[in-house]
Amino acid sequence: MTTIEQGADVSADLTHQLREAIQDAEFAPHQRLIEADLSERFGASRASVRTALLNLANEGLIERLPNRGARVRAITVAEAVEIVEVRMELESLVARKTAQSLTAEDAAVLRELRGGILDAMHEGSLIQYSRLNQQLDRVIWDASGHATAIGLLERLRAQSARHQFRLSFLPGRATLSAPEHVAIIDAILARDPEAADHATRVHLAGIIAVLRSQE
Incomplete structure (x- = not known):
């Protein structure tokens, strides 16, 4: 070199x-x-x-x-909404790809994360809940094998992360988002690309709605 x-x-x-x-x-x-x-x-x-x-x-x-x-650079709420709108297209893509090519090893990791997310929600451990959600995203991204989408998502996530981290601590937010994450996991475990796409869009549409309510 x-x-x-x-x-x-x-x-x-x-x-x-x-x-x-x-x-x-x-x-x-x-x-x-x-x-x-x-x-x-x-x-x-x-x-x-x-x-x-x-x-x-x-x-x-x-x-x-x-x-x-x-x-x-400070990201405005309006910019954060636009970023999540773009992420919706990319994340639904990687969710479909992962559902189509899911390995037994990745399936085992997703099942473990599913249980951890629900436990953290029930225990009210919001920091742990947020950390597990980030892990879930990374597992789905990596399992998709779509290098271009992953690269773009890493950049977009970094720009909007501060807004989403704050949203994680809104009262009652975890009880709404946890079932959405579970739905994404279940669709991928069922190897159903269309259901994984739909569940991902529902989850991110919820984030957009909450962001807009903060404007």
Whole structure:
């Protein structure tokens, strides 16, 4: 591997790490992202940090300010709704793909997640519930084998994650969304692509409705 290729790999990995950190609310909206601090935190060169920030700016996750560096871009509710509308098309696609090619190993993971999601809902453990929902999305995405859709979903999820994380803690939200997640899992376990598509759309339409109620 050449030095240029190694540098590209480092920048791609750092871009992923920064995207995950923003998605997990480790950086707040409008928070400045200082190259020197990020270089120290992630053990990367300033050049790699600069490239990663440029990548994230192109994705719309951060904004670069003249003579002031970069900061996390705040996503409006209206933008969040648009993002979920696009996600609906992509997530219904990967749900169909997963239902069509489900392996016994992935089925076992989905059954375990199904039980965990219901347990977390009944126990009122909202942080655990949110974490399991993220795991569910990742399992369905990866099991679909659709690399292009997965790449797009990762970027879109990072942009709207802060809004959806907040929605998870709305009173009664878990009791509504848990059955929707279960319906998606059951459709995939039944290897029914159309039912998986429908259940996914119903779930994301519910998210859109709640987002719009927050405007």
